[in-house]
Amino acid sequence: MTAIVDNSSDGIWVCDGNGTVITVNKASERLNGIQAEEVIGQNVSIMEEKGIVDRNVTPEVIKTGRKISALQYIKRTKKYVLMTSTPVFDENGNISLVVSNGRDMTRLNAINEELEQTRMKAQKLEDRLAEIDMLQLRDHEIVAENDKMVQVLRIAFKLAKMDASNILILGESGAGKGMLAKFIHKNSNRSKKAFIQINCAALPETLLEAELFGYERGAFTGASQQGKVGLLELAQEGVLFLDEIGDMPVSVQAKLLKYLDDHMVMRVGGTQARQIDCLIIAATNHDLKTKVKEKSFRADLFYRLNSFIINIPPLRERPEDILKLADTFLKKYNKEFKLNRRLSYRTLEFLQSHSFEGNVRELQNLIRRLVVMGEADTPQTALHTGHGDPVSFSIGLPATGDNSEPAHGLAEQLETVEREILQQAFTRFPSTRQIAGHLRVSQPTIVRKLKKYGLTGKDD
Incomplete structure (x- = not known):
């Protein structure tokens, strides 16, 4: 029996019913970084008192009379050991022995940690690829x-x-x-x-x-x-x-x-x-x-x-999207009606300041009307916003059938207006946070836009 215990790859401890150590095998010596003579004849609680382990299971087994398993950290060897302690009862029902089996879980824990780190890296990569795909698609x-x-x-x-x-x-x-x-x-x-x-x-x-x-x-x-x-x-x-x-x-x-x-x-x-x-x-x-x-x-x-x-x-809570949406719908309806319309600065300013209670659908219908109804000889066009109130503004559209390229497309005009608005706010306000509040956009958007136009030097 002694040979079997000593040749076991698992650490084996045997204590009596009072917790006194009777036997410690070679594997336990290696796992715990101890010599058997250090602990044999001593109460097993010495392991915790000397700071060798962070938790001692045997006293819990003696107290409860139940088999207990717990993960121990061995401070001397820096190993994690799964310790399972089982009570052995005599004919009177009293605990005569506690047999403890310890299995080295360090490598398994390390593998689990490596797997978790790999999983997290894979998730980050997947999220990044998903973000790239989202932008592409x-x-x-x-x-x-x-x-x-x-x-x-x-x-x-x-x-x-x-x-x-x-x-x-x-x-x-x-x-x-x-x-x-x-x-x-x-x-x-x-x-x-x-x-x-x-x-x-x-x-x-x-x-x-x-x-x-x-x-x-x-x-x-x-x-x-x-x-x-x-x-x-x-x-x-x-x-x-x-x-x-x-x-x-x-x-x-x-x-x-x-x-x-x-x-x-x-x-x-x-x-x-x-x-x-x-x-x-x-x-x-x-x-x-x-x-x-x-x-x-x-x-x-x-x-x-x-x-x-x-x-x-709602669209009123995302004003940064308005002009970009207008550009999208303008291209769509120019293509649909085989026209080449463009919007004036006054129209762009109106779009940026309008509340759009009808949201994206109202903006889309408005751009559609501008494309279909716009004429060069009637630049002042009364349009209904969908709520019964006519709005008059210059739309600056070339005549129907005029397929010549405009001097500046909407994208260039948008950048010009955006640059002017940011330049004014940059001069007026001391921080990007105040500029963002004034223009009703997020601070990260302001920082990005200012950098785009070379407007730097403001505090956050």
């Missing part, structure tokens, strides 16, 4: 100069790559919820499959249910004799975007919740359920918590959709 109509909007795109991109379902996009009407849903689809592994969109507020209850889940022939009066495939089925392996989900009837909410639970779709009037795999993205401009309190939105559905929430800030 960014939809041309999604502009993110503003720091809040950059963060929105980062979150959306990460969720797209993770194939995370039950995404809820919140934002005011016209803020770009639909564009963001398409952005998620485009950058996901489902991009080759369908992107199906439905406005939940546009259809009455019965029609909405039939559109989403489909129906069998003769399911209701007026139903097609061929039946109809629902949008959930059409979105198989793709994305279903439920716009204005806050206006979805409660009865349809119940059926949607069931789908989110089991991913099975039963057509109206059907008897056979179908397994469907599609990513659900929902959007609303309502406060769903309030609607839950009002009993017009199911609490259980809200919590299912609450897994991943993306809040799109």
Whole structure:
């Protein structure tokens, strides 16, 4: 028995019922950096008293009468040892011996630490690559100069790559919820499959249910004799975007919740359920918590959709994006209508100062009207902002059919205006923080822009 104990690769200690050390094998000597004669005949508590170990398990076993395992740190050898101490009882039920087995975990811990460090490095690299991919794959109509909007795109991109379902996009009407849903689809592994969109507020209850889940022939009066495939089925392996989900009837909410639970779709009037795999993205401009309190939105559905929430800030809270969006829409409609319009300084100033209560949609429609209606002989054009108040400003557009290149494109004009505004603020305010507050943009944006135009020397 002694030979077996001494040849064990694990450290073995044997103590009597009072904790006095009886046997210590060679492996224990190596693990603990001790000689057996130092401790044999001594109470095992000496190991902790001398600072050899940070924790002693044997006294706990004697006190509780239970087998105990714990990770010990051996200070002399700087090793981690998994110590398992087991009580041995005599015929009277008293502890006669405590046998402790110690296994060197140092290498395993080191491997785990190396793996964790490797995992963290890989995650950082993955995040960096994802950020690069995001910049490369960014939809041309999604502009993110503003720091809040950059963060929105980062979150959306990460969720797209993770194939995370039950995404809820919140934002005011016209803020770009639909564009963001398409952005998620485009950058996901489902991009080759369908992107199906439905406005939940546009259809009455019965029609909405039939559109989403489909129906069998003769399911209701007026139903097609061929039946109809629902949008959930059409979105198989793709994305279903439920716009204005806050206006979805409660009865349809119940059926949607069931789908989110089991991913099975039963057509109206059907008897056979179908397994469907599609990513659900929902959007609303309502406060769903309030609607839950009002009993017009199911609490259980809200919590299912609450897994991943993306809040799109209104356009008035991201003024850095306005002129870039204007440039994007100008190029789009110039191409669509085969024109070559450009915007005047006064127009750019108006766009920068306008509140855009209708958000990106209002800006888009405004640029579209400017492109379509602009004429050189009528530079003062009255436009409606969508709220009934006419706004008059010079749009500085060449005549329809004039395809000559302008002396300066919008990008150059934007830089000129931006440089002038920053130069004035740079002269007026002593710090970048005050400049940022005055211009209603973030301080990092100001620092970046000032550096771009060679305006340096301000305190943070």
